[in-house]
Amino acid sequence: MKIQDPALGKYSIQVGINKYIVYDGDRSVTTLADFNEALREIARRLVNDMDVVLTLGQFHQTTEEVFERIKRSYELIPLTEEELKEQEQQ
Numbered sequence: 001m002k003i004q005d006p007a008l009g010k011y012s013i014q015v016g017i018n019k020y021i022v023y024d025g026d027r028s029v030t031t032l033a034d035f036n037e038a039l040r041e042i043a044r045r046l047v048n049d050m051d052v053v054l055t056l057g058q059f060h061q062t063t064e065e066v067f068e069r070i071k072r073s074y075e076l077i078p079l080t081e082e083e084l085k086e087q088e089q090q
Helices: 035-049 056-074 081-089
Strands: 011-015 020-024 027-032
Touching: 011 035, 020 035, 027 035, 035 056
Parallel strands: none
Antiparallel strands: 011 020, 020 027
């Protein structure tokens, strides 16, 4: 099974029995044993894809914000209009 969602941007997750494979388009980039870690990995990659300069604190905060946005989608809590616009820009 493959999970694709607007909250994941260009990334997707292939779900196996005991593993989660993160894809960047058609290319496998990492394999993890935990679903939440797969989501966190995607959050880190989405932040890394941003063309900005951040301090360590800003990187951590931004990564947590992106992860929370992904989690809200996972928990079926609709994104706000502002979050949808931000996501379209990424």
